[in-house]
Amino acid sequence: xxxxxxxxxxxxxxxxxxxxxxxxxxxxxxxxxxxxxxxxxxxxxxxxxxxxxxxxxxxxxxxxxxxxxxxxxxxxxxxxxxxxxxxxxxxxxxxxxxxxxxxxxxxxxxxxxxxxxxxxxxxxxxxxxxxxxxxxxxxxxxxxxxxxxxxxxxxxxxxxxxxxxxxxxxxxxxxxx
Numbered sequence: 001x002x003x004x005x006x007x008x009x010x011x012x013x014x015x016x017x018x019x020x021x022x023x024x025x026x027x028x029x030x031x032x033x034x035x036x037x038x039x040x041x042x043x044x045x046x047x048x049x050x051x052x053x054x055x056x057x058x059x060x061x062x063x064x065x066x067x068x069x070x071x072x073x074x075x076x077x078x079x080x081x082x083x084x085x086x087x088x089x090x091x092x093x094x095x096x097x098x099x100x101x102x103x104x105x106x107x108x109x110x111x112x113x114x115x116x117x118x119x120x121x122x123x124x125x126x127x128x129x130x131x132x133x134x135x136x137x138x139x140x141x142x143x144x145x146x147x148x149x150x151x152x153x154x155x156x157x158x159x160x161x162x163x164x165x166x167x168x169x170x171x172x173x174x175x176x177x
Contacts, residue, residue: 001044001055005032008057010046010065022070027057042120045107052130054108054115062108062117062126064133074133079121104146111150114168118147125155127168137171 001010008027011020029036042058052073053065060079065072105120114136115128123141128134144157144164154165154174164176 001026001046001057003029003032003058006030008059010053010055010063012070024065024070024072026055026063026065026072026075027059027061029059043105043107047108047110047115049110049130052110054110054117054130056105056108056117056119058120060119060121062115062119062128062133064115064130073131076126076128076133076135078117078119078124078126106147109147109150111152111168114150116147116150116155116168125157127155137168139166139171 001008003009006028007025008029009023010026011023013019014021042056044056044058046056047054048067051067053067055063055065057063061075061077063072063075106118108115108117110130113130115130117126117128118124118141119126125139125141125144125147127136127138129136144159146158148156148158148163150156150168151165153168155168156163156165162176165174166172167174
């Protein structure tokens with residue numbers, strides 16, 4: 001996933017040469033990456049399973065691409081669009097963000113037919129259906145720092161002083177230690 005100008009694209013590169021084979025537009029942005037200092041810190045690692053590539057965009061969308069058709073399968077907006085009137089037009093840079101209070105970003109995790117994602121821009125754990133992008137559930141960040149993994153139907157989260165898990169199906173806590 002790479003941003004250039006106003007486009008955010010998924011690129012497929014030739015394994016041997018690094019030459020682009022194809023690309024798919026997955027998002028637009030109002031602010032170029034070189035002007036959004038905070039967004040440059042976010043990673044956009046993809047997850048893939050069964051021909052579906054799940055792509056973070058760093059601009060409020062999680063997008064799934066059908067690898068064989070090279071087309072968007074679904075797009076889920078988890079962050080509302082920013083109000084362009086909030087920005088000072090005399091300032092060429094977007095307001096910097098407090099990165100120490102953000103989620104430690106992780107790649108989307110695919111477990112069966114579920115995608116679990118912790119967007120760096122929002123303090124939530126998000127669960128979506130892999131095939132249609134339907135929201136299955138959402139939990140607030142609370143005091144957790146990052147998503148450690150998904151094991152069966154358990155989502156494991158790590159905090160400053162504890163580790164815990166909640167059930168992916170019910171959303172209820174399983175354990176803490």
